[in-house]
Amino acid sequence: MDIDWGYFLKTLCNALSEGSIYALIAVGYTMVYGIIKLINFAHGEVYMIGAMVSVWLFVDQQLHLAIVIPLAMLICAALGLFLDTVAYKPLRNSTRLAALITAIGMSLILQGVVQLITPNYHALPVDTTATVVGLDKVEALAEPREGAEPVAKVRPDQSRPILDNTHPAFVGVSWRIKAGEDPVTVWLPRAAVRVEQGLPAALDTSVVGDVEFATPSQPDTLEGEPAVSVFRLPLKDVLVWITAFAMMGGLHLLVQKTKIGKAMRACALDQTTASLMGVNVNRVIAFTFMVGSAMAAVAGILYSIKVGGGIFFRMGYYPGVIAFAAAVLGGIGHLKGALLGAMLLGFASSFWQGYANWGLHALVPGAGSKDLSPYSFAFCFLVMIVVIVFRPYGLLGRAGADRA
Amino acid sequence: MSRWHFAPLFVLGLSLCGCPTPTDSGGGGGTGGTGGTPSGEAYRIAVAGPLTGDSADMGASISKAAKLWEKEINAKGGIKGKKVELLIEDDKGLPNEATNVATKIASDDSVCLVVGHFNSSCTKAARSTYERSGIVEFTPGSTNVTICKESPWTFRNLYHDGTQGIFMARYAQKALGAKSVSLVYENDDYGTGLKESVAAECAEIGLKIAGEAGYQRGRLGDPKQLATTLQSQKPDVIIVCGLYSGAALLTKAIRNDLGWGDVKIFGSDGVMNAAFVGTAGETAEGAMVVTPFFFSDSGSAEAKAFREAYRAEYKADPDTWAALTYDALGMVAMGIDAVGADRKALRDWMAGVKTKDAGYTGVTGVTYFDDNGDCPGKPPMVVVVNNGEFEAADPPSVPVD
Numbered sequence: 001m002d003i004d005w006g007y008f009l010k011t012l013c014n015a016l017s018e019g020s021i022y023a024l025i026a027v028g029y030t031m032v033y034g035i036i037k038l039i040n041f042a043h044g045e046v047y048m049i050g051a052m053v054s055v056w057l058f059v060d061q062q063l064h065l066a067i068v069i070p071l072a073m074l075i076c077a078a079l080g081l082f083l084d085t086v087a088y089k090p091l092r093n094s095t096r097l098a099a100l101i102t103a104i105g106m107s108l109i110l111q112g113v114v115q116l117i118t119p120n121y122h123a124l125p126v127d128t129t130a131t132v133v134g135l136d137k138v139e140a141l142a143e144p145r146e147g148a149e150p151v152a153k154v155r156p157d158q159s160r161p162i163l164d165n166t167h168p169a170f171v172g173v174s175w176r177i178k179a180g181e182d183p184v185t186v187w188l189p190r191a192a193v194r195v196e197q198g199l200p201a202a203l204d205t206s207v208v209g210d211v212e213f214a215t216p217s218q219p220d221t222l223e224g225e226p227a228v229s230v231f232r233l234p235l236k237d238v239l240v241w242i243t244a245f246a247m248m249g250g251l252h253l254l255v256q257k258t259k260i261g262k263a264m265r266a267c268a269l270d271q272t273t274a275s276l277m278g279v280n281v282n283r284v285i286a287f288t289f290m291v292g293s294a295m296a297a298v299a300g301i302l303y304s305i306k307v308g309g310g311i312f313f314r315m316g317y318y319p320g321v322i323a324f325a326a327a328v329l330g331g332i333g334h335l336k337g338a339l340l341g342a343m344l345l346g347f348a349s350s351f352w353q354g355y356a357n358w359g360l361h362a363l364v365p366g367a368g369s370k371d372l373s374p375y376s377f378a379f380c381f382l383v384m385i386v387v388i389v390f391r392p393y394g395l396l397g398r399a400g401a402d403r404a
Numbered sequence: 405m406s407r408w409h410f411a412p413l414f415v416l417g418l419s420l421c422g423c424p425t426p427t428d429s430g431g432g433g434g435t436g437g438t439g440g441t442p443s444g445e446a447y448r449i450a451v452a453g454p455l456t457g458d459s460a461d462m463g464a465s466i467s468k469a470a471k472l473w474e475k476e477i478n479a480k481g482g483i484k485g486k487k488v489e490l491l492i493e494d495d496k497g498l499p500n501e502a503t504n505v506a507t508k509i510a511s512d513d514s515v516c517l518v519v520g521h522f523n524s525s526c527t528k529a530a531r532s533t534y535e536r537s538g539i540v541e542f543t544p545g546s547t548n549v550t551i552c553k554e555s556p557w558t559f560r561n562l563y564h565d566g567t568q569g570i571f572m573a574r575y576a577q578k579a580l581g582a583k584s585v586s587l588v589y590e591n592d593d594y595g596t597g598l599k600e601s602v603a604a605e606c607a608e609i610g611l612k613i614a615g616e617a618g619y620q621r622g623r624l625g626d627p628k629q630l631a632t633t634l635q636s637q638k639p640d641v642i643i644v645c646g647l648y649s650g651a652a653l654l655t656k657a658i659r660n661d662l663g664w665g666d667v668k669i670f671g672s673d674g675v676m677n678a679a680f681v682g683t684a685g686e687t688a689e690g691a692m693v694v695t696p697f698f699f700s701d702s703g704s705a706e707a708k709a710f711r712e713a714y715r716a717e718y719k720a721d722p723d724t725w726a727a728l729t730y731d732a733l734g735m736v737a738m739g740i741d742a743v744g745a746d747r748k749a750l751r752d753w754m755a756g757v758k759t760k761d762a763g764y765t766g767v768t769g770v771t772y773f774d775d776n777g778d779c780p781g782k783p784p785m786v787v788v789v790n791n792g793e794f795e796a797a798d799p800p801s802v803p804v805d
Binding site for chain 2: 234374
């Protein structure tokens, strides 16, 4: 059977990106579980808030991405600290089930709060857009001064303007006034324009390199189709991988090489002994929550950059559950296990979406138009269940193994 | 110690079965009535739709239109001298929430009728509750084929997906010149039902289906993989049977991430919302969308009056769903005027509106019902995104019969 290698590589590349994002969320679950044996179900919401906050900072506050990322991480770290202090610390010595129910409760509360503040979908616009505020059409001027002759009425528009911000009271907008015509620079009162910062279009379309493959013989190829299948490695995905792996590497160093990391490992082994040795257990736990939440914030930012939209109050639920499944699959409490599990589920999800129908038709003759593609999430959980049946402690977990 | 190693699995199971309801906190946000009026002094009508969640933009149109209608009718002195009070409820676009909302509405004896729900899966989930309690469920948005057929208490004021599916397949072939199409659908009652209907008509007219691909609403983890799968199917037209939220992310991935410009994107009426363009931005240009109704400058006097009133109230243009909600409420007022606010009498009155002449003439045309409670006589049409706004496509329609 012929294999379309270009398509295979595209799917591989999507799988790696999806896995990278799950991995960043999964470490938060795994670290917290490693230390206090708590499944922090509000973690998916921290991821959601990370995405929300980054969109708010980037689009509405017009901050640079280099400021947005650390700021969103800080805000989410503070949220993690808040969660621990308010919800989990008072329950430290009660049964684990109490803390677990509290975690589910916190998850619902955070979703509800965000739902009240912002009930809709949000998107990260590509390229800076300017919109005329309000429905009333605004007179555009040829020159930036009061009383100048209007050139045209401008209506809300989605075109990509080049903005001139030099004048204090007016914004120069290079705009298409009529569809199909060349853009003209017009001047609008500053109050009449809402400028939305967006991702540079280049980020969306740039490629690192491309490879061509001969396509398999396809009897029904339409006329004029190229005889090659081209794989382009998108810059955006490469950035997602680099960021995710750098964050994971940094976390590994933090846990293995620093004093606080040593304290985390000590707490994971035995909290009582660690506290007798002078480790401030509560501070270590709070720190763990903060680090995990900051990682989730990065995942949220990467998701918003990668997908460019779909940011809303319920977005954290499914990635959260998948990432949790990834942490369990890899062996909960293990950082490397979380990465491994997340990658496995990212691959399961993407390859199911890409190849389930192909496999069905290859294996089951007469399957007709049955479509398996919507069940990629179900397949992820199937993978997890199969692994857990044969390795109850997860891929890298061992009974009684040291954690964190 | 060992006991607890099962805890993660247990909790995962728990969360999968029990948690898809996000919260209840938004539920109270929707009461639209003026409050304080005892139920005996006003006619109470419930409006249920997705005020929050992944179809919240449509829910916003619905509740805005409902509030505008309430304000207008009370300014005119209500119905037969009695005020009208709306009870606006949020089902979040989730079937399980819809059932909760339905129980709440149906058990309130002062409510005479429900305008809602919006998402087909919600209308369907809530349907049996309304049927049991004997209260009419009048949807201004659900198009799944079986919705009205299976309950004598359920009506709608737009076409159903049998018609929409035939229309989409024929439009793709005749107007867009498609030789092969890929079908993308949301894996819920609306998406799968419509997809089947499109697929059946494609087989009928000999339009090749290059492939199908589905996703879960609100769980489109990686739209790029979906787009990649579609690209490998090499269709001329991608038919999206789903909501604007998913369609926008998919469109963005197709145009930007894959740089795939020469495929036409043809969305069902679930995509008909300004938020589609808002999310997809420039990539939405040229996308075509089916709609039951469209505000054009040559529209009827009712349409123009509604648009003016809506603009004056909200400083924004009304959309299709606002118009259909407004019409549904208008028709309910006509019914109350004719037979009063008894739940059973209202149902019988609606079931009796069987001809165009007896029908209710509103913003979106004339509403009347066939034996199932479906609404004939409102054919689908197509709009296209041009320069960030929807405008009538060329041709706007193809014959369905």
